Structures are given as structure tokens and as C-alpha cells.
Amino acid sequence: xxxxxxxxxxxxxxxxxxxxxxxxxxxxxxxxxxxxxxxxxxxxxxxxxxxxxxxxxxxxxxxxxxxxxxxxxxxxxxxxxxxxxxxxxxxxxxxxxxxxxxxxxxxxxxxxxxxxxxxxxxxxxxxxxxxxxxxxxxxxxxxxxxxxxxxxxxxxxxxxxxxxxxxxxxxxxxxxxx
Amino acid sequence: xxxxxxxxxxxxxxxxxxxxxxxxxxxxxxxxxxxxxxxxxxxxxxxxxxxxxxxxxxxxxxxxxxxxxxxxxxxxxxxxxxxxxxxxxxxxxxxxxxxxxxxxxxxxxxxxxxxxxxxxxxxxxxxxxxxxxxxxxxxxxxxxxxxxxxxxxxxxxxxxxxxxxxxxxxxx
Numbered sequence: 001x002x003x004x005x006x007x008x009x010x011x012x013x014x015x016x017x018x019x020x021x022x023x024x025x026x027x028x029x030x031x032x033x034x035x036x037x038x039x040x041x042x043x044x045x046x047x048x049x050x051x052x053x054x055x056x057x058x059x060x061x062x063x064x065x066x067x068x069x070x071x072x073x074x075x076x077x078x079x080x081x082x083x084x085x086x087x088x089x090x091x092x093x094x095x096x097x098x099x100x101x102x103x104x105x106x107x108x109x110x111x112x113x114x115x116x117x118x119x120x121x122x123x124x125x126x127x128x129x130x131x132x133x134x135x136x137x138x139x140x141x142x143x144x145x146x147x148x149x150x151x152x153x154x155x156x157x158x159x160x161x162x163x164x165x166x167x168x169x170x171x172x173x174x175x176x177x178x
Numbered sequence: 179x180x181x182x183x184x185x186x187x188x189x190x191x192x193x194x195x196x197x198x199x200x201x202x203x204x205x206x207x208x209x210x211x212x213x214x215x216x217x218x219x220x221x222x223x224x225x226x227x228x229x230x231x232x233x234x235x236x237x238x239x240x241x242x243x244x245x246x247x248x249x250x251x252x253x254x255x256x257x258x259x260x261x262x263x264x265x266x267x268x269x270x271x272x273x274x275x276x277x278x279x280x281x282x283x284x285x286x287x288x289x290x291x292x293x294x295x296x297x298x299x300x301x302x303x304x305x306x307x308x309x310x311x312x313x314x315x316x317x318x319x320x321x322x323x324x325x326x327x328x329x330x331x332x333x334x335x336x337x338x339x340x341x342x343x344x345x346x347x348x349x350x
Binding site: 001043046047048049050051054071072073075088105106107108109110112113114120122124143144145146147148149150151152154156163164165166167170171 | 179180181182183184185186188206207208209243245248270271272273274275276277278279280281282283287304305306307308309310313314316317319322
């Protein structure tokens with residue numbers, strides 16, 4: 001089941017959902033509107049090889065905005081620290097952003113339970129687009145879970161700024177070679 | 179409700195979820211990581227026409243990997259046979275792959291109840307990207323249903339074990 005807006009407010013107050021800062025006017029009927037954080041990362045290499053550590057460049061979104069172009073991956077983060085040890089979050093863009101052709105995640109919309117931090121956003125622009133510091137960019141929904149809960153302890157735990165892929169670690173992992 | 183990792187494990191052992199082969203270390207807190215199989219279909223039409231069967235070439239991913247290009251999309255499939263007669267399946271990406279700009283499906287993330295097969299992936303990359311056979315590439319989540327389940331899926335794509343092109347031309 002998906003949580004309604006009023007249930008999200010209740011569970012934030014009960015400490016069972018983290019949204020920080022939390023502003024009640026950003027609660028929608030069944031989601032919460034979040035904002036983009038101040039930093040954007042891009043990969044230095046055009047060709048991306050998952051086996052290699054990728055070097056990145058960090059950009060700060062200026063007052064006049066930051067332009068994203070098609071055919072380039074931009075990593076941002078949520079401005080809010082979010083997550084829950086009780087519900088599973090799913091993120092998506094707001095329709096206002098979707099109508100401008102901007103993806104805010106690349107197929108990876110499901111957040112692990114127990115992942116409480118600034119989530120990395122994966123931007124892909126269909127047309128060149130300017131984004132502004134701390135603009136409203138996406139929505140998070142919260143879903144009930146069935147079964148025993150094990151909390152996320154993975155390699156991205158606790159990240160507070162855009163985090164590039166650490167997939168190269170998969171290829172060092174002995175389990176992977178089984 | 180979405181199933182937790184331990185619940186997915188339990189339901190695989192009970193036979194209510196099919197994931198084959200199943201490796202416990204690929205479980206996440208609320209999903210399961212699937213891997214990439216060996217075959218990739220590369221569309222050859224410059225304009226795709228839904229009234230006609232898509233023309234494509236078939237590539238086997240070599241040891242050194244295969245480079246995807248942003249101006250194309252590709253069909254591949256999961257290494258695992260995945261499905262359930264009890265739960266609804268959704269196909270999602272892994273953030274490690276999303277962070278490299280690879281879409282694994284094109285808006286079509288919802289699976290049918292009742293079918294177990296190797297799932298076709300719709301690959302599209304933002305920047306050129308190398309893919310490898312057997313790499314962990316995406317995740318699958320399972321959801322409880324509300325309501326009676328009847329008419330388990332018996333459609334066009336239910337028995338696929340290789341990447342399968344769109345069959346929409348059959349109805350147009």
C-alpha cells in the first residue's frame with residue numbers, strides 16, 4: 001500500500017519517516033515534493049566502463065542556473081535528507097519536470113529500506129534544459145513492506161552529495177565470479 | 179505491499195516466486211539483483227514502424243564486453259528466469275547502473291502475474307557504455323495483489339528465453 005499525504009505527515013512526526021527539512025506545504029495527496037541539492041557531478045570520460053573507476057568533475061549550481069545537455073549523464077542529489085526504516089521509498093520526477101523532458105532517475109527509482117541520506121539523482125535531458133538551485137524536482141512516495149526487515153548496509157549508505165557509480169567494486173567481489 | 183528481501187527468499191523456497199538460478203547474496207533489502215544474459219539484439223531500421231516486424235542483428239557479448247551507443251536502443255534479457263503466480267513483479271534498475279546512465283526498460287516496468295521467463299530488457303544508454311555478460315544489471319521487486327487473481331498471463335511474451343522483439347505488428 002502507498003501512504004497518503006496525511007499518513008506521511010503523521011509518520012514524519014512519529015520519527016518513522018525522515019524528511020529533513022520537512023515543510024508541510026510540500027506534501028501532496030500521496031507523495032512529498034523534494035528539491036535538487038546544490039552540486040552536480042559529471043564523468044570526465046565519454047565512454048563509461050563499469051570495470052573502471054570513473055573520474056568525475058563537480059559543479060556547483062550557480063544563481064543563474066546550470067544547463068544540462070542530452071547525451072550526458074549528470075548526477076545530482078536531493079536537497080532533503082530522506083529515508084525510512086519502516087517504509088520503502090520510490091522516487092519519480094514531478095510532472096512539471098517530466099513535461100520538460102528531464103529524467104531525474106535512470107530506471108533506478110526504488111530506494112532500499114534503511115537508506116537515509118541525500119539520494120543521488122540521475123539526470124538525463126531529452127532537450128537542453130537549465131535547472132536552478134534548490135528547485136522542486138521530484139516526488140517521493142512511501143510503501144508498506146511485507147516480511148522481516150533487513151536495513152540497507154550497502155556501498156552508498158550515508159552519502160550526502162551526488163555519488164558516482166561504485167559498480168567497479170562488483171568486479172572485485174569474489175561472489176560475482178561464482 | 180512490497181516484499182522485503184527475507185520475504186522474497188522465503189517465497190522462493192516455498193515455490194511462490196521463481197528466480198532461477200537463485201543466489202542468496204543477490205538479495206537486497208526489498209528487491210533481488212538480476213544479471214545480464216549473453217545475447218543482444220541491435221535494431222537495424224532507421225525508422226521503426228510498429229506495423230512491421232523490427233529488423234535486427236544478433237550479437238553475443240564477447241569476453242571484453244560490448245559497447246552500447248546512445249543513438250540506438252538494444253534488446254537483451256535477464257540471465258535468470260523470473261516470475262510468480264502469486265505476486266506482481268516490477269522491473270527496476272540498480273542505482274549503480276543508473277548512475278552510469280543506462281536505462282534497462284523504456285517506461286514498461288510492470289510484469290504480468292503468472293508468467294516466469296527470462297525478461298527482455300530494453301537498453302538505452304545516455305553516454306557510450308560497456309556491458310559485460312553476467313554482470314549484475316538490475317533489480318526485480320515483488321508486490322502483493324488485492325483482489326482475485328484470474329486469467330494468469332498467457333500472452334505473446336510469456337515463454338521467452340531470448341530477447342524478444344515487439345509483437346505489436348501482429349495487431350496493427
